[in-house]
Amino acid sequence: MRLTLGKFRAGWLLVRKAALAAIVWSLTSAAIAGLAPYSITTELGYDLGMETHSQDVSLSRLTLQPQAKWRLGKGWRGELSLRMEWADDDTGLGTTSNYSSISQPWVKARRARLELDKAKLSWRGGRNRITIGKQVAAWGVLDGIRITDRFDPVRRRDFIFTDTRPERIARWGLQTQTQLNDWRLDTAIALDPTVSQQANIGDRFALQAVRYTHGLSLEGTNGYLETDTRNRNVQDATVGFRLGRNLGTGRFSLMAFNGPTTDPVLALERTGTTPRVKLQYPKRSLIGISWDRTLGSMVLRAETAYIPDQPINVIVNSQLTQTRRGRWLGGLGVDWNAPLGIFINAQLGADHITSGQADLARPQTDVIATLRVQRHFRQAGWKLQCEWIGSLSDGDSVARPMVIRELNDSLTFTLGADLAFGARNGQFGQFHERSRGWARIKVSW
């Protein structure tokens, strides 16, 4: 049996390498053959932030993201993008142990990273599409509140203080889209066990609340938070489908998938006499439905999901251990083009773990609300935006006001603040001393 499994792994490794080589070869040979990319975009951004509490510079990060796209013949397209980051701050660039061996950043120093962001080849014929390579599967209809949108791993090194939320991490795999009369079927498989990225120990947004750490000291890990080795590409694959159809001016989708959880569980491991804390991402399944509908100047959104086997930490005889429980998630949202050019997005989400014998380390039910208000001024040259995200169950929250100025066609300047309020053990309040003001300059060409 071991021999068979070993052969299978070796075979799979060969297939994986061949697929990677085929993609890189296709894109490179296309470039060499003189088939210039039809689109090359480069974005250079610099973020500088200062903590309001300590007045320390807590964020100083330079990001360069080049991207090229090719048309490779009838129906074929290719895309390649890189992410280069340099940070001289205490916010850091996040863990790297969450990456699988095939997705590891090429450069992964504490202050510098270079990684392949996306690399994909797609073919489209009529209403059918197939995409192979490093890609994301952005399912779900709500914004930032993840109900059914749990296929992809995400970056959490900046907690939730990011422009795009969630910040997805692309994985190697295959996706198909097929139109069957009025139905659309999406299938996705990620043969890449990369999981969500966390902030390293000691970094500004390393999790501190007891609901996440369960009272364990995460020190003694040399500043790096360890994740279980991510090299079981097949066993830890994420596989799923989504089936959707239009209903009037709306769309209804049913989806199901199985793969590593997006919310890690802690495990205590004893190596010699020193206990070590590890993040584990056992597999679980999710069944969900999503719906959105246009209603004049509004869009209504709703999602619900059930995870029958959510891995979770519980306290048994004062000892931290793991179990599986049912988990219900639900959310509602509305977008509204309000008068005077104001755009409003409001959402409400609930996350409930079913009862069991042992005490949960986290609250049984979390209720989260979000509100975003924004308006453009002066021919969209200025944008004011304010976002509030709060826990109605814990009473803590964050606020993110910002002003965005488009200085010219390629240069944008943003000034903002990430303000956290609440008790130290709340999911937002844990960072109340990490509130910061920040400035960002972004150049694109």
Add this chain to the structure above:
Amino acid sequence: MKRLITLTCLAVLFAVTIAANADVEPALLASNIADRPTNLGRTGEMHFTLRNANGKQRVRAAVLQHADLADMTKLAIHFTAPAAIRDTGFLSHDADSGPDQSWLYLPATDRVRRVPASDRGDYFMGTDLTYGDLQDNFKFQLEDWVFTGGTEQQHKNELLLSLQGIATDAARRSLGYRSFTALIDPLTLFPVQLNYTDEDGEPLKRVQILKQEQIDGAWIATRFAVENLQTGHQTIIELRNVRTDSDMDLTRLEADALDLGAPDLG
């Protein structure tokens, strides 16, 4: 195609009638403008130059796909420049009867997102054009306006027809206009010059058609300028490489295809 030929014949007949009779009934003129022949499918590049009162200039470029279907108009705009908004896609399905639908694709989110249908009076992507202007294509929806005029006027050595419209109470708020005055080219049935007032009756916008081209039997304004008289901001729109496409791949005008980006114009 038959419909296009019929409408073209009607337009020519209308122009001959104008030449013979000078003034026309404003309602008839408006009706002929509304029935102006259009191509069922159209693809082209759209270039916006945005200039503020201080002369500072920004540019936008996009690939536009437009289809006039029996019960719906579908419009997809894929931005190609500047780099900051490259690959951003906007799609609208404007139903002749029933609610409109819109979607937006932002590359950073990797997701096509249903967005609220914009009010016709909302401004489009920082330009001086409203969504209503984009949908309207220099036709005046008959149910939105009460028309007057129809008299002949001399304008730069050309005989044009004047047309005025007062927005109905229902349309005033959604369009953001109280009235318009237009000079119409009787041959193409395009307004050569168009002035709008805001809801309070103050001068708001001046539109000048700088170039018209006949493409597959239908006249298209391929260069026009829109000036906001209250802010001094101006948008110049130029359409290039416009081609009609009666066999357009309509699946490209569905939300599921918005993330594919701009179609190849060859």
